[in-house]
Structure formats: C-alpha cells, structure tokens
Amino acid sequence: MTMATWRIFRTEFVRGVAPVALVAMAGAAVVLLAAEASAWVGRWGALAEQIRVILLVLAPVAVTAGAWQGGREHRRRMPELTGTTSRPPFHAVFMAWGSTTVGVWLGLGVAWLVAVLLVAPNATYSGGSWWWTLVVSLLGLAAASAIGVCVGRLVPGRLVAPIAGVLMFVVGGVATGRSDGLSWVVPAMGYQSRGLSSLDTGFQLLQMGWFAALAATALVLAGAIRTSLAVVPAVLAAVVAVPIMTGPGDERWQPDPAARALVCAGERGAEVCLTRVNAFLMDEAAPRVQALLKRWDDVPGGFERAVDSSALSSDEWLIEPDGQTGRRTAVLDITGGLMTWDGGLIPEDDPGITIETVFGWNLPGVLIQSCETAGRFDDVPLEIWAVGTVAEEWAGGNPDVGTVRVSDVGPGEQPSSAETGPGPEASAAQHLAALPEAEQKVWMGRYLEAASICDADTLLALGGELQ
Amino acid sequence: MTAPTTLGTHVEVRDLVVRFKNRTALEGLDLNLDAGVHGLLGPNGAGKTTLMRVLGTIARPTSGQVAVLGHDLGNQRALRDVRRRLGYLPQHFGYYPRFTVREFVEYFAWLKEMPSASIPLAVDRAIERVGLADRADDRLKRLSGGMLRRAGIAQAIVNDPDLLLLDEPTAGLDPEQRVDFRHLLRAIGVDACVLVATHLVEDVAVACTEVSLVNGGRTVFRGTPDELAAAGEHAPDGELNSGDSPIERGYTAVLRADRAR
Known part of the structure; x- marks a missing residue:
C-alpha cells in the first residue's frame, strides 16, 4: 500500500x-x-x-x-x-x-x-x-x-x-x-453458554x-x-x-471442562462451590450461602453444600441425600441475572431474584423431582406445592413472601390493597418463622422427608400445622 | 493551424455516430485534434457534451472510429492507459461536499493512478494554478459556485493530462477569474490538447488556437477563431446584427448557413 x-x-x-x-x-x-x-x-x-x-x-x-x-x-x-x-x-x-x-x-x-x-x-x-x-x-x-x-x-x-x-x-x-x-x-x-461452553x-x-x-x-x-x-x-x-x-x-x-471446574470455599457442612468461570462471585456468594447452609445444621437430610449448577450434568441436578452422610447438596443456578453490572451479586435485600432465592428453589425442587420420579407429578393435590413454597421461603431466609416489606413503604403511605394482606403461603411462612428455631428445623426436616418421597398426605398435614 | 507535437494526433474521430434510443446525438462527426486549445462551439443539443463524453471514455459510440492519444477506444485494454492521461470536467460535476479541496484533488490524482511520490506536489500545483491555494483546506461545501468550478478544473489538470476535456469550464467564474483561466488554458495547451466546449464565444476567440462548430451532430466548421470571425464578414447585410463581436457574427452565420442547406 x-x-x-x-x-x-x-x-x-x-x-x-x-x-x-x-x-x-x-x-x-x-x-x-x-x-x-x-x-x-x-x-x-x-x-x-x-x-x-x-x-x-x-x-x-x-x-x-x-x-x-x-x-x-x-x-x-x-x-x-x-x-x-x-x-x-x-x-x-x-x-x-x-x-x-x-x-x-x-x-x-x-x-x-x-x-x-x-x-x-x-x-x-x-x-x-x-x-x-x-x-x-x-x-x-x-x-x-x-x-x-x-x-x-x-x-x-x-x-x-x-x-x-x-x-x-x-x-x-x-x-x-x-x-x-x-x-x-x-x-x-x-444461544449463549455464558462462558461455560x-x-x-x-x-x-x-x-x-x-x-x-x-x-x-x-x-x-x-x-x-x-x-x-x-x-x-x-x-x-x-x-x-x-x-x-x-x-x-x-x-x-x-462444555468447557476447565471453565466448569469447581472452586470451593468453606468447610464440609457449609461448603460453597462455584465453577471457575463464576468463581469471581465467591467472595460475596460464600458468606451468604454459608449463612443459609448453617441453618440446616440440625435438620435431618438437610443441606451441607451448595454447588454451581453449571458444573452439574442433568442427572446430577437430583437433590438427593448423600449415601454416606445423608445430607444434601444444594444446586445454585446462577446463570440468570444474579449479578450486578459491576460484577457483584444482587444484594440480599433486592426485591428480585437473589442468590438466597435461588438457594430456596432447592426445596420445591426436592418435591418436584420425587413426584416426577414417582410418576405422580400431575396427580398430587395442588396444595402441596404451596407447602413447598413455604419451605422455599424458609430456606431462602425470606418469610415475607407476597407481602410489602416495611422498608418499602414510606411514612404516611398506605400499601395498596393488592399488597397488604399476606397470601396463605406468606402467612404460613411467617408462622413458621415465628416458631422457636428448633421447631422450625423439625418442621423442615419433616418436609424434606415427605417431599423426597412425594408424600402428599404428610405435606398437607405440615401445611395444616401452619394455618 | 496547430503546432506539431511529438505525440501526433491527440484525437482522431471518423464518422462518429452516437444514438440514445430514439435520439441521434452525433451523426457522422469527424474531428482531428492536436496539441493546442480547441474551442467546441454549437447550439444546445448540437452534440457537444456527447462528443466530450465519448472522448472522456464514458459514452460508447454507436458506430464510427475514435482514437484518443493513439489508442482506439474500442480496445478495452487501452482504456486504462488513455484514462491515465486524461483530464475531464463535465458541465455538471459531482463532488463529495465533506472533502476539502486538497482531499478532492488528491482523490482524483489517486484515481488517475499518478505515482504516489508525485501526488502531493502535483495536487498543490493544480490547486495553485486554479487560484485556490488559500482555500485548499476548506471543505467543498463551503465554496462558492465559481470556486467549486475551479476545484473541478484542478482535479482535471492534476495529472498534467495529454488530453484535457472541459465542458463549460467558465460557467460561474467572474470576469477576472475567466481571464486567469484563459491564461491557464493557453499554458496547458502548449504541450497538451485542450478541448473546451462552451457557449461563450469570446472565451474561444481569446484562448483557443482552433475552433470547431458542431450542429445537428456534425462538424459544420473547423478553423481558427479568426477564420470563424471572417465567416461573419461574408454574411449578407441583413445578418450583420447577428452578434456583438466578429466571432459571434461568424458563429451565427455558419449556423444559419448550415441550417439553410
């Protein structure tokens, strides 16, 4: 040229x-x-x-x-x-x-x-x-x-x-x-793999x-x-x-195995593992997820570990108890919009989906998987899903589902009628949260046991206890 | 009539016919041009612009022979060589308004495949010759009509063409600029063949060594400006008022004589 x-x-x-x-x-x-x-x-x-x-x-x-x-x-x-x-x-x-x-x-x-x-x-x-x-x-x-x-x-x-x-x-x-x-x-x-493939x-x-x-x-x-x-x-x-x-x-x-390799933080009992590509969230994610895991300390069949879902194949998504310890591993699906624009995690008090929300999804997840495995997914009473929602909210640390957070309402403002009264799941979740901690854990243990075998009667009874 | 050149005949046209659908623009036109400044006169629709476009290698002849700078224009392989040595300014020329004068002229120097090393100097010289040196870095959209015309002339002469075709080049120029432009034409015409199509017969009288008058697609007069002026002197008395200058009277007389045939 x-x-x-x-x-x-x-x-x-x-x-x-x-x-x-x-x-x-x-x-x-x-x-x-x-x-x-x-x-x-x-x-x-x-x-x-x-x-x-x-x-x-x-x-x-x-x-x-x-x-x-x-x-x-x-x-x-x-x-x-x-x-x-x-x-x-x-x-x-x-x-x-x-x-x-x-x-x-x-x-x-x-x-x-x-x-x-x-x-x-x-x-x-x-x-x-x-x-x-x-x-x-x-x-x-x-x-x-x-x-x-x-x-x-x-x-x-x-x-x-x-x-x-x-x-x-x-x-x-x-x-x-x-x-x-x-x-x-x-x-x-x-299509996007979000850096995982x-x-x-x-x-x-x-x-x-x-x-x-x-x-x-x-x-x-x-x-x-x-x-x-x-x-x-x-x-x-x-x-x-x-x-x-x-x-x-x-x-x-x-799939890119190197991108999906797990990077873990914390001890067994409150271990958080993210894929290498998402590991930049670890500093923020680990303490928040560990706080959620610690709530399951004395819950039979409870969660002792949380793993980035990107590292798991579809059959590994089954939230079943470990054969030796009897404890479960929670799946964290963080491929959605859990991140802020500057690479942080969405704050815990955000009204949208947070990592706590995602953790909570494991509870209805146990129920869904067992009912699908049993071939009764379409036959169970609809009310058992509401019980799953209560468990989800407890696991995610949010008993306020369906209600207006007090901090969202300014002085002199009245929440709109649609937002005022908590729904049945929210009432039940608040009821559960109001129980002594030991009773909460007993309830959650019974939920896990019933959910893992798609036991509709027990689940309905658990729901009834919170009315 | 014209000074002999080492190049020989710059333009040789034999029995040129150009038709556009139902209209015949040129009908058996003959023309030979050597170095010098040649005026091309004729009324509107006479075929001047069509002839310029054929010589500029834009329009294709329907029939006849056209040789430019020693190459038959029917030979596609020769076109590139001819175009390198050509300068052309159409009556209505397009330009890129965001380009500066210098960029516009440089762009055409590049399009004419001038040697890279010689372009900057050639561009400056061309701009200088048309008197736009002080506006060289102005964008074309900021220039007046006359200045634009001069920028157009600069692009036409940037490659020191052996054949320079100018269609109505003085349109929009003020009297002083026209005088300067005539000097420029005479300077270029020493070595090159310059063909100027115009309605301004006084430009032809002053600047051209030879003049051709085209009417109805044919050449109806060929000679010096003095010879054209002389043609008016022989006109009948009733036609003496057909112009304010001898060359205008000659122009009118030749045209009327041709129409009377």
Whole structure:
C-alpha cells in the first residue's frame, strides 16, 4: 500500500460514513451490552458470546453504513467524473468498504474496551478460545458492510441503505431464531453458554471462511469490471456454507471442562462451590450461602453444600441425600441475572431474584423431582406445592413472601390493597418463622422427608400445622 | 493551424455516430485534434457534451472510429492507459461536499493512478494554478459556485493530462477569474490538447488556437477563431446584427448557413 493510498484511506475514513458508523456502533453496542451486563460481566467467554448476540442489531448497522458509503457516488453524481479515471473501480470499492469496516470495528472496539473494564478486574477464567468468537464477530461485521457496499453501489436511492439494514435485521432475527445449522450463517447468534461452553476452533475457522468468502463475493460484484469473476468467491462461499448449514445448531457448543471446574470455599457442612468461570462471585456468594447452609445444621437430610449448577450434568441436578452422610447438596443456578453490572451479586435485600432465592428453589425442587420420579407429578393435590413454597421461603431466609416489606413503604403511605394482606403461603411462612428455631428445623426436616418421597398426605398435614 | 507535437494526433474521430434510443446525438462527426486549445462551439443539443463524453471514455459510440492519444477506444485494454492521461470536467460535476479541496484533488490524482511520490506536489500545483491555494483546506461545501468550478478544473489538470476535456469550464467564474483561466488554458495547451466546449464565444476567440462548430451532430466548421470571425464578414447585410463581436457574427452565420442547406 503506497503512501498516497494510505492518505486516501484516511480521507475516506474521516470524510465518509465511518465516523458516524463508529459512533452509532459504539453507542448501540454499549447500550446493548449494558442492558444485559449480568450475562457477561466478569467472564471473557460470556462477553465474546454477548458481542455475537448483539450483532443482531450491530450487523444491520454495518449493512446500513456500507450501503450509504457504497451509494455515495450515485448520490453525489460522481460516476461522470470517476468513470474517466484509470484506477479499476474495485480499488475505490475496496477503499469504501475498508474505511466503513474499520469505522464499524472501532465502534465495536470502543464498546468492547468499556466492557473489558468490567471483565478484566473480576475474571477468574480466561480460557475457552473466546477470542475466536470475537474474531468471527469482526469478520461477520466486515461481511455485513461488504454486502451493504455492494447493495448501495448497485442499487441507487437514498432509501436503499436503511431498507438494507432492516432486511439484514429480519434475516438475522429469523436465522438466530432457528436451532439448526442455518443459525450459523448470520453474524449474530441466539444461544449463549455464558462462558461455560466453547465452539470448536475448526468450526470457528469455517465460519470465518464463510464470512470472508461472502464479503469477497459482494466486493467483486460491486467493483469488478467483469462481475462474472464473483463466481469464484461465490462458489467458495457455497462450499464453506454446506457443512455449516447442514451441521448441528446449538449442539455445536461443547462444555468447557476447565471453565466448569469447581472452586470451593468453606468447610464440609457449609461448603460453597462455584465453577471457575463464576468463581469471581465467591467472595460475596460464600458468606451468604454459608449463612443459609448453617441453618440446616440440625435438620435431618438437610443441606451441607451448595454447588454451581453449571458444573452439574442433568442427572446430577437430583437433590438427593448423600449415601454416606445423608445430607444434601444444594444446586445454585446462577446463570440468570444474579449479578450486578459491576460484577457483584444482587444484594440480599433486592426485591428480585437473589442468590438466597435461588438457594430456596432447592426445596420445591426436592418435591418436584420425587413426584416426577414417582410418576405422580400431575396427580398430587395442588396444595402441596404451596407447602413447598413455604419451605422455599424458609430456606431462602425470606418469610415475607407476597407481602410489602416495611422498608418499602414510606411514612404516611398506605400499601395498596393488592399488597397488604399476606397470601396463605406468606402467612404460613411467617408462622413458621415465628416458631422457636428448633421447631422450625423439625418442621423442615419433616418436609424434606415427605417431599423426597412425594408424600402428599404428610405435606398437607405440615401445611395444616401452619394455618 | 496547430503546432506539431511529438505525440501526433491527440484525437482522431471518423464518422462518429452516437444514438440514445430514439435520439441521434452525433451523426457522422469527424474531428482531428492536436496539441493546442480547441474551442467546441454549437447550439444546445448540437452534440457537444456527447462528443466530450465519448472522448472522456464514458459514452460508447454507436458506430464510427475514435482514437484518443493513439489508442482506439474500442480496445478495452487501452482504456486504462488513455484514462491515465486524461483530464475531464463535465458541465455538471459531482463532488463529495465533506472533502476539502486538497482531499478532492488528491482523490482524483489517486484515481488517475499518478505515482504516489508525485501526488502531493502535483495536487498543490493544480490547486495553485486554479487560484485556490488559500482555500485548499476548506471543505467543498463551503465554496462558492465559481470556486467549486475551479476545484473541478484542478482535479482535471492534476495529472498534467495529454488530453484535457472541459465542458463549460467558465460557467460561474467572474470576469477576472475567466481571464486567469484563459491564461491557464493557453499554458496547458502548449504541450497538451485542450478541448473546451462552451457557449461563450469570446472565451474561444481569446484562448483557443482552433475552433470547431458542431450542429445537428456534425462538424459544420473547423478553423481558427479568426477564420470563424471572417465567416461573419461574408454574411449578407441583413445578418450583420447577428452578434456583438466578429466571432459571434461568424458563429451565427455558419449556423444559419448550415441550417439553410
């Protein structure tokens, strides 16, 4: 590349659509990442995945920018002048695409760097080849802007760019909504492992080849004097696309054992284990979960350990007592929105779902699993689920279910009628919490025993005791 | 009529026909041009712009032969070489308003595949020659119509073209700028072939060494500006009022004579 070409590239970059694309991409990416911060904060792999998820919006921005830049000659009536120049049109097309793509990349880069500030200080796992996912994202955006440049150059009209962007969004939405191989042909993706799984490097290279060939086809169509030359990259793209489209969809994700390896804190009896990728939460999670575990000290069949559900296979989710100790391991599903934007845990007093809530889910979980195993899930009286809810609230340390917390009501305010009276489960939970601690533990032990064999009669009797 | 050059004939057009659907723009036009400044006159719709577009390698002839700078334009492989040595300013030219004058001219130097090392100096020189040196870093959208025209001329001459095609180049220029522009044309025309399509016959009278008058898609006059002016002197008395200057009278006389045929 000569010095003159660099200068022209700089001019194209500064004077073309690139600055607008950069700002639009950075702004959109920051907003979209911030909206789902709990899905990726503290995790490199999850951030890379989230970047690809938001390409559903960002790729259409790239298409629009490319189409606007590609259509510039038409809008400015330049073909009369440029048509008399000797440089092959492909060079100008490449320059338009290059400057737009760099603008788009830098916009995403800015957002990524902002996100890095929330990942780097917290991250406890950096493996999983997440950088390949990022590189595929960049190539997907390059292909999107190339398609835009091609469309803008071949189809005159000011509305072409926004229409192309909308079409890209629709195509992306349809593709990512699928769970088969077709979902991989667009830059965006719908499935997220949150850093717990990874894609095969060979497949990532295949995707890079697909996007590169797609971009080459679009650029040759846009800039070559002999458009028939586009057949070469088009055939290449088709060859690469076949194994992608005919292959599996979400099943491409393979669990990353290193990411799922357990990191534990605490002694047996109050042990908390998180996967390595989520271990950055340990400092906050351990004392809060240990406080919940300690409540089960004298409860027969109670919980002595809590494990990040991401480390467990589906059959390991069974909350059964250990054969030797007779004590249980609680499952903590922390893949949801348990994290704050800066990588902390949602505070205990948050009205939404907290790690205490998630811990509490184990209690109805015991009942559900046993009734499903016994084949009586649909036959048991509905009232036993309310008993499970009472146990859930006790385990999660919240006897106020269904009521307004006193702290939520300001001086002189009256709670609305819908919020005032506690429901039956809440009354029962408050009743349970009001009992002496030893009696609470006896009740919970009886619940666990009955729930683990789907004993509806005993459960109904337990519920009756709290009326 | 014209000074001989080492290049030989810059433009050689034989029996050129250009048709657009139902309209014939050029009908058997012949033209030979060597180095020098050539005026191309003719009424609206005579085919001047079409001829410029053909010579500028934008429009394709329907039939006939066109050789530019020693290359037959029918030969696609030769087009690139011709275009490297071409300068062209259309009557209505597009531009990127966010570009500065310097960036605009540099962009065309790049499009014309000038050697990288020579571009900065060539750009400065072209901008200087059209008198925009003090506005070189202004964006095009901030320039007046006349300044824009001069920026257009700068891009056309940045590569020191062997063939310079200018369609209505003085439109929008003030009288002083037109005088400067004529000096520029004469300087370029020493080595290169400059073809200026215009309605302003006084520009032709002052700046051009030769003039061609096109009407109905054909060349109806070829000679020096003095010869065109002389054609007016031989007009019937009743037509003496057909212009304020000798060359205007010559122009009108030739056209009327052609229409009378």
